[in-house]
Amino acid sequence: MAKTWAFDDSLSLALHYMLIADSVITRFQDLRGISSISNGLGNIYDLMGDVEKARTYYSRSLSSDTMDQVPSYLALSDLYYNESLLDSARYYLALATGPSLNPYTSIDCFYLGYLIEKEAGDTEKALSLLEQYQAKKDSLYDQQKQVDIIDAEKRHDVVTVVQDNKKLVAEKQFLFALAVIICLLLIVGYQLRDRKRRLEINRQQQFLEEEKNRHEKQETEQEGRLRELTAEMERKAAAHEDTSEYKKEITVLRVEKLKQSSLFETMKERCRKVKPDIEQKLNEEEWRSLIRLIDSLFPNVSVFMKENTLGLTKTETKICYLSFLDLHLNEEAVLLGVSSDSANKFRSRTRRKLCPNQKGSDINGCILQKGW
Incomplete structure (x- = not known):
């Protein structure tokens, strides 16, 4: 009844019946039902222009049911799009992924994405999303037509069924043999790959060990050179001789040690x-x-x-x-x-x-x- 009144633009009556439905389903603690009705309440408040309440009920829908969250994420994205908050709209649209009970929901995601990118000025991306939307829409229409065709083609005689069964048995035997061969090839491939991986790990460990030894040797040489320069500079300073060159080299060595840390x-x-x-x-x-x-x-x-x-x-x-x-x-x-x-x-x-x-x-x- 609430949906009927909502479609007839009688939002106050729609809200009245939806709130009754919400109170009934809450007593039964049916999370799937609570999620569905919360989504509906969010849609009604959105149509009424009450953005905060709409956002609250969409969030409640998401927390109640983790199985079919795509519609609520899509609704939140549309909510932010209507407020021209394009970054938030993109964020919730990105969450609206996965299967949904409504086959048209995923199609609507592409169309909303087109509207967002169109308003953002990204014409190329907007056109790409619009093309995907049209392709998905046509695909769903073709699938529905195909179902009708399949139903019409289900009239088979007994002989045809028996022949098809024999072919299936032969195909299964072939596929089983092929699966065995593929498994053997995968095992051999895995062993070769694992051997290569272990060799690579050993090579990296050896390289790291060599690098460690090289750094230790370099640090030892640097420390020895620093001690020599410091002692020579102190001797020069005591003799009142120029120590600028020693200071420069000591500074270079210390900066090099800093960069190696x-x-x-x-x-x-x-x-x-x-x-x-x-x-x-x-x-x-x-x-x-x-x-x-x-x-x-x-x-x-x-x-x-x-x-x-x-x-x-x-x-x-x-x-x-x-x-x-x-x-x-x-x-x-x-x-x-x-x-x-x-x-x-x-x-x-x-x-x-x-x-x-x-x-x-x-x-x-x-x-x-x-x-x-």
Whole structure:
């Protein structure tokens, strides 16, 4: 009765009967029925222009029945489309997948998708969806015609049935033999593939082991070279001789060690794989880890930063430490959790404090120079 009144545009009467149906079905705790009636109530409230109640009943329909959720997701998508919230409309339309009791629901999904993309201005995608909608609609119509044809062709005599059965037996025997052969081939193929996989794993393990040994050897060589350079620089300094070349080589070695650290790789990877609408700035623990790592590699810089004779703010101090990672402006903005414009302003203020009267100077170079 509610559907009849709804089709006749008597929405108040339709709502009256649908609410009665809802109270009856709720007492029986029939989840499938509750879901169906909730969907109907959502449709009526949608026609009445009460968007919030429509959304509430569609959500209730989805939570009551997990078997046939496509109509409610489609209705929610249509609701957001009517409000010109195209992103939300696309989101719920993407959820409206899978089989439905109503064969026309999946077809309606294509048509709503066409309307959304048409309003969004994506003409090519809109036309593609419209073509799919028409193809699905024609296919369903052809299927219905085919059912009628099949029903008309079900008149067979006994001889034909017997012959068909004999053919089926022969086909089954052939298919069984073919299935056995295919299974044997699959087993052999699986064994060959598994052997190849194990060889690949062994090769990767060997490669990782070699890389580990190479890194350990490189780190040992770097540590030895750093000790030699440090000792030689201290000797030169005691003799009041020029130590600039030693400082440069020591700095290069320490920067190389920083780049080889797992923390450096993790942060660079985070900047390379920026995910929209997800905050990726460093948390407090990550900042502490970065500062500890740089302080351990550049102890003189650590002393300079702690003394903070230039009055650097907390954000400006972070800019100083990030300068060791050799980041682009947009990468620095990601780790700070700010826009590129804000990151550029922070850089400019930090550069003015570190390198006054040196336009275009490098922040990291100034830090290393003052840290010595």
